[in-house]
Amino acid sequence: MNVLLAILWKDLLIEVRSRDRVTAMLVFSLLVVIVFHFALPGSNPEQQAANAPGLLWVAYVFSALLGLGRAFSLELENEALSGLARAPTDRGWVFLGKAAASFLILGVVQAVTAVAFALAFDVDLSAVALPLAGIVALGSLGICSVGTLAAAVAVRTRFREVMLPLLLLPLLWPVISGAVRATAQLVGGSDVEFEAIQLLIVTDGIYLVLSFIGFDFVLDE
Amino acid sequence: MMAPPMDASTPTRESPVAGSDARAVRISGIALIAFLALYAAMVISAPSDAVQGSIQKILYVHVPTALASYLGFFVTAVGGLLYLWRNDDRYDRLAHSGAEVGVLFCTLCILTGPIWAKGTWGHWWVWDPRLTVTLLLWFIYLSYLLLRSFTEGSARTARFAAVYGLLGAFAVPLNYFAIDLFGGAAMHPENLERDSLGAGMGLPFLVSMLMGVVAFLHLLAQRVDLASLQAQALERRLQSGAARRGGPAEDIPGSGSPGTGALSVDNDRGSAL
Numbered sequence: 320m321n322v323l324l325a326i327l328w329k330d331l332l333i334e335v336r337s338r339d340r341v342t343a344m345l346v347f348s349l350l351v352v353i354v355f356h357f358a359l360p361g362s363n364p365e366q367q368a369a370n371a372p373g374l375l376w377v378a379y380v381f382s383a384l385l386g387l388g389r390a391f392s393l394e395l396e397n398e399a400l401s402g403l404a405r406a407p408t409d410r411g412w413v414f415l416g417k418a419a420a421s422f423l424i425l426g427v428v429q430a431v432t433a434v435a436f437a438l439a440f441d442v443d444l445s446a447v448a449l450p451l452a453g454i455v456a457l458g459s460l461g462i463c464s465v466g467t468l469a470a471a472v473a474v475r476t477r478f479r480e481v482m483l484p485l486l487l488l489p490l491l492w493p494v495i496s497g498a499v500r501a502t503a504q505l506v507g508g509s510d511v512e513f514e515a516i517q518l519l520i521v522t523d524g525i526y527l528v529l530s531f532i533g534f535d536f537v538l539d540e
Numbered sequence: 541m542m543a544p545p546m547d548a549s550t551p552t553r554e555s556p557v558a559g560s561d562a563r564a565v566r567i568s569g570i571a572l573i574a575f576l577a578l579y580a581a582m583v584i585s586a587p588s589d590a591v592q593g594s595i596q597k598i599l600y601v602h603v604p605t606a607l608a609s610y611l612g613f614f615v616t617a618v619g620g621l622l623y624l625w626r627n628d629d630r631y632d633r634l635a636h637s638g639a640e641v642g643v644l645f646c647t648l649c650i651l652t653g654p655i656w657a658k659g660t661w662g663h664w665w666v667w668d669p670r671l672t673v674t675l676l677l678w679f680i681y682l683s684y685l686l687l688r689s690f691t692e693g694s695a696r697t698a699r700f701a702a703v704y705g706l707l708g709a710f711a712v713p714l715n716y717f718a719i720d721l722f723g724g725a726a727m728h729p730e731n732l733e734r735d736s737l738g739a740g741m742g743l744p745f746l747v748s749m750l751m752g753v754v755a756f757l758h759l760l761a762q763r764v765d766l767a768s769l770q771a772q773a774l775e776r777r778l779q780s781g782a783a784r785r786g787g788p789a790e791d792i793p794g795s796g797s798p799g800t801g802a803l804s805v806d807n808d809r810g811s812a813l
Contacts, residue, residue, distance in 0.1 A: 465707065472700045476690040485686055486704060489679040490711045493718040514721050522714050529710060533703040536624055539696060 322408045326416025330390065331423065340389050340424055348382040348432040352439050367440045372502035375436050376495055379455070380462065380488075382428050383421075387466040388483050390421050391474035400474070404538040414534035418467040425459050447505050454505065457519040458498030461526055465490050468530040471537045493522045561765035568758035579751040586744035595659040598652055600744060604752025605649040606674065611756050612642020613681055617709035620702030629771065632698035635705055636688065637763035639681050641756060646678045669719040676715050680708040 334340055355374045362370070394400040403413050433451070437444040444451060466487055473483040497518035504511045579600075589596035619635025622628070653671065654664040665671070684704055691697040 468703070468707070472687070472704065475696065475700070476687065477692065478690050482687065482690055485683045489676050489683060490707060492676055493711070493714040496718045496721075518714075518718055518721060521717075525710055525714065526707075529707055533707065536699045536703050539699070 320412065322406050322412040323416040323419065326403070326413055327419045327423075330417065330420030333393065334420070334424055340386050341427055343389070344382040344386045344425070344428045345431055347385055348378050348428055349435055351378040351381055352432065352435050356439055364441060368442055368506065369503075371436065371440050371442045372499050372506055374440075375433065375502065376458070376499050378432055378436070379425075379429055379458070380491065380495060382432070383425050383459070383462045383466060384484050384487065386425055386428070387421055387463070387470040387487075388473065388480060390417055390467070391470045392479070395474065400538070410535045410538050411531040413538065414467055414471075414531055417471075418463045418530070421467060422459055422463040425463060426456070429455055429459065442506060444506065450505055450511070451502065454498060454501045454511070454516075454519075457516070457523060458494055460523045461494035461519065462491060464523065464530045465526040468533055468537060471534065475537075475539075490526075493518060494526075497522065561761065561768050564761035565758070565765050568754065568761045571754050572758045575747075575751050575754045579747055582744040582747045586741055592660050595656060598656045599741075600748035602649060602652040602656060603745070604748050604755075605645045605652065607749055608752045608756035609642045609646035609649055609674070609677070611753065612638045612640075612645060612760070613677060613705075613709065613712075614638070615760065616642060616681065616684070616705045620705035623698055623702045624706075629694075629698070630768075632702070633764055633767040633771070635698075635702060637760055637767060639684050639701075639705065640763055641759045643678065643681050643685060644759070645752075645756065646674065646681070649674060650678060669716065672719050673712065673716050677708075677712060680711060681705075684708060 352374075355370075355378075359367070359370065391400070394403060404410065406413055430452075433444055433455075436442065469486040469490070470483055473479045473486055476482045497515045501511045501515040501519070504515070583597060583600045586597065586600070588594050615638030616635045619631045619633075619638055623631040623635060653674075657666065658664050684701060687704055688697050688701050691700050
């Protein structure tokens with residue numbers, strides 16, 4: 320547990336001092352919003368509202384890919400990754416520390432992106448901000464759990480920038496589909512189906528447990 | 541890891557494995573030839589579908605390839621789990637072979653499906669739950685194979701691949717659950733208990749499914765045998781190199797994991813250059 324907190328604190332401190340991950344993810348995420356705006360010219364408000372949840376999650380997933388990749392590439396400097404592997408504890412706690420830091424950093428980016436998205440696509444998210452934050456947190460938990468494991472694998476491969484999305488995206492389908500479904504229902508003003516939340520919770524749980532166990536095998540000295 | 545010195549009369553560690561692999565290749569090869577004749581006769585003599593016509597006979601290729609691909613991915617997951625548990629290269633070779641053969645059959649399944657779909661549903665592709673799950677499976681195990689290619693060092697490759705193969709196996713039911721929940725109308729027929737096959741098609745279908753299993757087992761045996769031979773060849777190369785240097789062979793990235801072994805050595809050279 321101490322290791323978890325130490326790694327979380329270390330990653331957040333690095334981020335507070337450098338602000339490189341948040342800045343890069345945020346700029347990228349806003350660029351994605353602008354790309355969507357130009358990719359869907361002349362959409363009427365109904366179409367924009369219908370597309371918004373899916374587009375929002377695409378922006379979230381792309382920016383998460385950037386952040387997760389950076390979370391481990393910074394550990395390559397001075398062989399810090401080997402130091403993490405030698406931590407005198409179960410490596411699962413190292414995983415939880417890294418995943419928690421990525422989750423919090425991604426959360427900041429997601430909040431700002433949501434505001435930009437609401438303005439750009441004229442979607443009122445203020446009324447559903449709190450339940451939306453809950454859905455986004457559930458989705459991000461799935462992304463950051465299996466994403467942290469995939470990033471730890473990808474960083475030790477050649478073409479690591481390519482490997483991370485290749486490894487991660489096919490595994491994220493249940494998370495994305497559940498999150499988009501729930502977000503669409505919330506933004507559309509209808510009740511959120513329990514099945515969508517159930518899917519997110521089940522996927523998060525399975526990916527968290529598997530990544531906790533699997534991390535012991537992917538972090539090597 | 542220090543390998544023991546070897547002379548020509550010393551049996552290598554891999555020998556018994558390679559021997560059993562070769563036996564599996566022979567047995568499954570004989571079964572394949574025997575089944576091939578029966579399969580061809582059955583498919584030709586099977587009645588044509590009253591509505592779909594002769595295009596329906598693609599069933600006898602499409603469904604067995606789907607079964608064989610699922611078997612391949614199952615073997616990959618089990619092989620990966622056993623590798624992580626026992627740390628034995630043979631299980632990694634089995635897992636790697638299962639993924640390669642599985643991806644081959646999955647590709648055939650994804651190619652034959654649209655041909656049938658265009659003839660019967662009128663579209664090359666629909667986002668039917670089973671179709672989508674199969675496509676995602678194909679992507680997961682393609683990524684698995686790419687991961688193996690892009691990772692240097694045999695033990696690391698095996699560990700990474702085993703973990704990812706297991707994650708992929710868990711992603712399948714999750715994907716199916718997700719698609720089943722929101723996927724809309726399913727285009728594929730339900731299971732055979734619903735009598736989706738016409739009269740006289742049951743036996744040819746059963747034979748074609750067995751044919752799929754036998755073809756899978758034969759290709760798997762071939763691939764595992766090849767991987768064992770690659771492992772032996774690499775070990776000999778290392779030991780002859782060590783003998784020339786006058787010392788024991790040193791473990792280098794690539795030794796012991798035959799599927800990617802030679803590749804890993806080349807990769808190391810490539811990165812050194």
